[in-house]
Amino acid sequence: MTPHAPPPIGQAAVAAVDLVKVYGSGDTAVRALDGVSVGFGRAEFTAIMGSSGSGKSTLMHCLAGLDTATSGRVLLGGTELTGQSDRTLTRARRDRIGFVFQAFNLLPQLTAAQNITLPLDLAGREPDRDLLAHLVDVLGLGQRLGHRPSELSGGQQQRVALARALVSRPEVVFADEPTGNLDSRSGAEVLAILRDSVRDLGQTVVMVTHDPIAAAYADRVVLLADGRVAGEIDAPNQGSVTDALRELAVPA
Numbered sequence: 001m002t003p004h005a006p007p008p009i010g011q012a013a014v015a016a017v018d019l020v021k022v023y024g025s026g027d028t029a030v031r032a033l034d035g036v037s038v039g040f041g042r043a044e045f046t047a048i049m050g051s052s053g054s055g056k057s058t059l060m061h062c063l064a065g066l067d068t069a070t071s072g073r074v075l076l077g078g079t080e081l082t083g084q085s086d087r088t089l090t091r092a093r094r095d096r097i098g099f100v101f102q103a104f105n106l107l108p109q110l111t112a113a114q115n116i117t118l119p120l121d122l123a124g125r126e127p128d129r130d131l132l133a134h135l136v137d138v139l140g141l142g143q144r145l146g147h148r149p150s151e152l153s154g155g156q157q158q159r160v161a162l163a164r165a166l167v168s169r170p171e172v173v174f175a176d177e178p179t180g181n182l183d184s185r186s187g188a189e190v191l192a193i194l195r196d197s198v199r200d201l202g203q204t205v206v207m208v209t210h211d212p213i214a215a216a217y218a219d220r221v222v223l224l225a226d227g228r229v230a231g232e233i234d235a236p237n238q239g240s241v242t243d244a245l246r247e248l249a250v251p252a
């Protein structure tokens with residue numbers, strides 16, 4: 001078994017089993033996920049890639065309990081998310097999952113420090129002060145904690161969002177195009193921080209991206225095409241990812 005071989009579904013941090021998602025009905029129905037089975041290993045950084053419309057966002061939203069599948073199962077840490085009530089899903093998202101979005105999604109009226117601890121505050125949990133101090137240090141946010149998002153650059157706002165996602169030690173961080181709104185230097189910083197969180201904190205990260213440079217930071221790439229898993233790349237680099245995407249786009 002290679003170090004980044006896909007984990008057995010039952011041991012994965014999060015997994016999909018035969019997941020199907022159909023939007024709409026009748027003639028206009030779209031089968032966004034068409035029987036996806038895939039596991040995401042603990043303390044691994046996995047990128048989900050595929051052409052536009054291949055089902056990346058739908059898969060991530062179903063895995064994260066933001067959307068419900070038409071059939072199939074989602075397992076978070078071995079527990080079933082499928083069929084749970086909205087209340088249970090909300091709690092799972094709050095307590096067990098961290099999110100990083102392309103648009104940062106910080107609350108404008110709160111300071112950086114307040115944004116970072118907001119999910120823990122809502123859950124009535126105390127932040128781990130040592131971890132918080134470590135994250136503020138590695139993310140270079142020490143001088144920015146009292147600033148509001150409008151007073152921060154895009155890269156700084158995304159680093160606040162990363163601290164918010166990581167400080168609760170979630171079972172999985174889902175990152176949806178986290179570098180999509182950043183220049184290449186800020187994007188590289190964000191990707192390095194995600195990779196280091198996996199290496200140094202044992203964090204599990206699942207990232208949707210279009211960018212082969214971003215995917216090269218991951219341990220493994222899962223390729224989607226037409227709502228199905230079309231392939232995987234272990235220890236990806238920019239070249240292997242670009243080649244795989246090119247092959248997907250040109251049917252044999």
Ligand SMILES: Nc1ncnc2c1ncn2[C@@H]1O[C@H](COP(=O)(O)OP(=O)(O)OP(=O)(O)O)[C@@H](O)[C@H]1O
Pocket residue numbers: 023024030031032050051052053054055056057058059
């Ligand atoms: N709410 C919706 N209603 C109807 N169809 C939808 C909806 N959301 C997504 N789809 C369709 O499902 C398919 C998969 O969409 P999805 O957004 O998951 O793809 P994606 O790979 O994330 O695309 P992109 O890279 O462009 O963001 C597409 O054909 C899309 O048009």
